[in-house]
């Protein structure tokens with residue numbers, strides 16, 4: 071038996087078995103295909119595709135990205151090909167790979183979420199859905215779906231009814247006062263897992279030009295700058311509900327993954343790190359395997375149990 075055979079990186083997220091706990095995060099890995107010449111997609115824990123809407127969206131004006139201290143700001147404007155083009159053009163190519171593909175779904179009304187899910191339900195080659203609830207609800211004056219437990223219950227409940235074939239993950243907004251209440255609302259409405267969390271609304275300006283450094287006035291902050299804040303959110307969600315959690319925010323190394331597992335995540339997603347290093351998810355998996363071996367840890371569960379025992 072080889073040394074690496076002693077380490078089992080596989081994890082169970084609800085009904086879904088992942089070969090390792092590291093997925094590529096939505097919006098930072100295209101539709102997966104763009105990375106297939108650089109990364110062995112068959113060795114990923116999974117990949118979450120760019121957010122899909124009912125109709126194609128052209129997105130925000132350039133510049134869409136800018137670097138900030140220990141992080142990155144983006145205002146992509148949820149550009150995507152639309153759910154039908156995804157099913158017709160991207161999914162057939164993705165089916166060649168033996169990887170877990172999760173479709174990230176968003177809408178500006180409840181009906182839009184449901185319609186996107188209905189199209190995906192008839193498609194082959196998906197392992198599950200991830201509902202992005204950080205979007206403004208145009209029927210409620212632009213209030214984010216994810217900011218209010220009642221709205222969260224409604225949108226997740228409607229999505230659950232539309233999505234009967236596959237697991238439904240709900241990706242929480244970090245812009246809330248009580249993330250535990252939001253997590254419980256999603257759990258009660260039928261979510262199978264929670265992704266914690268999305269980017270943080272933020273801003274960067276240039277005093278020389280007197281303008282925003284993005285095409286939009288504001289954007290979403292990601293990368294190492296957000297890790298300690300999101301880590302706290304994952305911890306609070308793990309205390310508030312029993313659903314499996316996918317932690318993400320600023321993960322760049324195996325140590326970052328371990329931190330998220332310690333505070334209650336079952337698996338993680340890697341986002342911004344893929345911009346600097348497209349092979350980040352693969353590199354981190356190799357590192358994680360090595361750390362487990364050195365620390366004599368056999369699996370991810372062992373890490374979580376040790377922390378719970380120490381910290382209640």
Ligand SMILES: Cc1cc2nc3c(=O)[nH]c(=O)nc-3n(C[C@H](O)[C@H](O)[C@H](O)COP(=O)(O)O)c2cc1C
Pocket residue numbers: 095096097098120121144146148174202241267268269291292293294296318319320321339340341342343
């Ligand atoms: C350029 C960019 C585009 C993103 N697009 C989406 C998206 O379409 N849907 C979504 O749920 N999250 C999207 N996100 C959020 C990421 O999936 C992730 O939640 C966030 O960046 C925090 O993780 P990180 O610090 O590892 O990047 C996007 C992030 C970036 C940087």
